[in-house]
Amino acid sequence: MKIAVTSQGTGIDSKIDPRFGRAAYILIIDMSDEKVEVIDNAENVNAFKGAGIQAAAKVGDCGVDALLTGFCGPNAFKTLAAAGVKVANDVSGTVQDAVDAFKNGKIVFSDDANVDGHW
Template sequence: MKIAVTSQGRELDSQVDPRFGRAAYILIVDSETMAFEVLDNRENVNSLKGAGIQAAADVHNKGAAVLLTGFCGPNAFKTLNAAGVKVANDASGTVREAVQAFLDGKLTFADKENVEGNW
């Protein structure tokens, strides 16, 4: 399964970025092999609006089934939900630790956003 994780850096040992749409990077991690691809999301960081929607489209286009992040706003959440991407908020630690926590059942899927837009 492909798992998208918001990240402050380009490596599995980078810290999870608590922001979704404005995260510097999003790592797309294969849960079986831990191989990963880096999405450079810096174009969205300073976007006036629509950052979450664009990041959600990018995650979906890369085939991720799950997103691990700290906070996901309403527009991004709706876009991800419509695309069939499940969201687990409150992820923390490194990207590697967040993926392992998800695989261990320590992160649960959200049923709605957990922050207002433009965070």
């Protein structure tokens, strides 16, 4: 099983980037061996429009089961839902904290976006 976490840096000790669509990096963590794959999201940071949709499609392509982030907008949420990715909002601390919380079953998944578009 793989999970995605939005991150301000490339390492697992980096802080979580609270924004989803325009996060600096998205880390894909394979929960079986905690191997980290880094997705550079620079292209979306400066996207004209629809950064959330684009980032969501990318995360969907990675075959992850869940996304852990701070704030996820409605269009991104819809795209992630279509790709079968569960979303947990309001996750903070470091990426490692999020991974640990996920392992311990402490992550609560959302039923809806937690911010409006263009947040």
